[in-house]
Amino acid sequence: MCVLCGQDFVAQVHWTDRHLEHRARAAAPGSDPVAFQGDRRRDRGHRVVLTNEVVRHYGLRVEDWGGSKYVLRDHKGRTELVQDLGSLWPAAAKLAGRTPDPLDPALCEALSAAHDG
Amino acid sequence: MKDRDTRRPVTIVTGFLGSGKTTLLARVLSEPLMANTAVLVNEFGEVGLDHHLLRRVDERTVLLGSGCVCCTTREDLVGALMELLDMDQRGEMPTLERVVIETTGLADPAPILHTIYTDPVLQHHFLVDLVLATVDAVNGVLHLDRNPESVKQVAAADKVVVTKTDIAEPGIVRRLLSRLGTINPSALTFEAAFGEVDVHELFRPYGVGTHAALTFLAGKPDEPHDVGDTYSVSVTFDGPIDWTAFGIWFSMLLNARGEDVLRVKGLLDVGEAGPVVLNGVQHIIHPPQHLGKWPDEDHRSRIIFITRGIRPEELLDSLLAFRGLLGARPLPLHAEQTVPFP
Numbered sequence: 001m002c003v004l005c006g007q008d009f010v011a012q013v014h015w016t017d018r019h020l021e022h023r024a025r026a027a028a029p030g031s032d033p034v035a036f037q038g039d040r041r042r043d044r045g046h047r048v049v050l051t052n053e054v055v056r057h058y059g060l061r062v063e064d065w066g067g068s069k070y071v072l073r074d075h076k077g078r079t080e081l082v083q084d085l086g087s088l089w090p091a092a093a094k095l096a097g098r099t100p101d102p103l104d105p106a107l108c109e110a111l112s113a114a115h116d117g
Numbered sequence: 118m119k120d121r122d123t124r125r126p127v128t129i130v131t132g133f134l135g136s137g138k139t140t141l142l143a144r145v146l147s148e149p150l151m152a153n154t155a156v157l158v159n160e161f162g163e164v165g166l167d168h169h170l171l172r173r174v175d176e177r178t179v180l181l182g183s184g185c186v187c188c189t190t191r192e193d194l195v196g197a198l199m200e201l202l203d204m205d206q207r208g209e210m211p212t213l214e215r216v217v218i219e220t221t222g223l224a225d226p227a228p229i230l231h232t233i234y235t236d237p238v239l240q241h242h243f244l245v246d247l248v249l250a251t252v253d254a255v256n257g258v259l260h261l262d263r264n265p266e267s268v269k270q271v272a273a274a275d276k277v278v279v280t281k282t283d284i285a286e287p288g289i290v291r292r293l294l295s296r297l298g299t300i301n302p303s304a305l306t307f308e309a310a311f312g313e314v315d316v317h318e319l320f321r322p323y324g325v326g327t328h329a330a331l332t333f334l335a336g337k338p339d340e341p342h343d344v345g346d347t348y349s350v351s352v353t354f355d356g357p358i359d360w361t362a363f364g365i366w367f368s369m370l371l372n373a374r375g376e377d378v379l380r381v382k383g384l385l386d387v388g389e390a391g392p393v394v395l396n397g398v399q400h401i402i403h404p405p406q407h408l409g410k411w412p413d414e415d416h417r418s419r420i421i422f423i424t425r426g427i428r429p430e431e432l433l434d435s436l437l438a439f440r441g442l443l444g445a446r447p448l449p450l451h452a453e454q455t456v457p458f459p
Binding site for chain 1 (some may be wrong): 126235237238277359360362363364366368369370372373374381393402403407427431432434435437438439440441442
């Protein structure tokens with residue numbers, strides 16, 4: 001934990017976040033850090049929208065938490081703070097009481113209906 | 118602009134007990150090409166290995182909280198690799214060009230990948246570029262039938278070396294090759310009699326531009342490859358897919374069924390100039406590479422899943438249900454699609 005900004009140091013970048021690091025490396029040096037931050041924020045926002053499409057079938061909602069983490073909530077107001085998609089699913093399982101499974105026929109049916117509807 | 122990757126390549130040599138790992142290594146290490154290669158072995162077997170950079174490591178695993186076997190850290194490897202790195206950086210040895218790690222016969226290669234990709238120091242200095250599996254031509258089919266570890270090793274492999282073909286009947290070798298192709302259609306297969314194998318070809322990096330084309334022997338959609346409860350299915354999409362959505366789907370699948378996803382490998386069209394290279398063994402996903410250009414004319418996504426107990430139609434139905442998020446529909450790939458794989 002950094003005493004100045006209160007954020008954890010992340011020793012391990014989850015594979016779903018690697019493209020951001022890759023883009024930053026590809027652009028540096030001389031790139032505009034503001035443009036990178038904007039890009040990163042848009043990417044996180046997009047992820048939040050898509051993830052909510054899935055987690056709402058488990059009665060959950062995810063939000064970006066200050067651009068550094070994600071906060072997952074259930075209807076009772078319980079929350080879990082997670083770093084990335086790697087830690088989001090175990091936290092979702094804890095709150096929902098069952099493991100979110102993309103092969104679950106009920107979830108597949110609900111997602112298909114949402115798409116067609 | 119991309120910095121040149123200075124990470125040292127690590128090759129994992131896996132294979133069932135007595136399948137000829139050490140014989141193969143002894144042959145390979147005698148090549149001048151391998152002079153600056155360090156070797157980590159678990160045990161000194163009957164076949165003496167004579168190499169100046171040989172180290173023995175005692176398999177010490179630290180199980181993490183989740184208790185999942187593939188997400189264990191091999192403390193012994195961390196220690197051994199750090200020591201090699203120290204020696205290399207102090208100039209106490211010739212430049213370390215490659216590390217070969219030989220696993221025990223029953224070992225699952227996934228914890229080695231996990232160790233290298235999650236250690237805060239090692240992940241910046243080493244990169245697993247190749248998993249080799251040795252399979253004994255005489256007893257291979259028997260091992261694959263009786264030992265799930267053996268199937269896992271073949272599924273995790275990029276290249277499979279069939280050993281002892283000199284003492285096996287040709288019919289048996291053919292049966293084994295067909296069996297291997299069914300378990301892992303994406304792996305390249307080599308035959309080695311008396312440990313004789315083309316070392317350059319075997320250790321050739323699988324990089325773009327090396328013309329390493331491999332054939333996805335995908336079954337017809339109605340004929341999935343199944344070996345007992347091991348299945349493989351190759352999938353493409355009818356357009357570019359949303360990488361963020363794929364990350365959500367796949368991380369969710371790995372969390373729910375990670376131990377049953379033995380292998381995933383492929384190129385994904387994410388609407389950029391080049392594809393994303395995806396390569397994973399169980400829960401462990403190699404850092405995906407975003408390539409600047411496609412390795413060949415075919416710009417479609419091509420991805421293979423090797424699973425245990427998950428039927429191909431379950432995966433396809435799930436990807437179809439996620440079409441709204443992914444932005445494209447999945448299509449099973451038909452037989453004989455040539456896929457260049459970096």
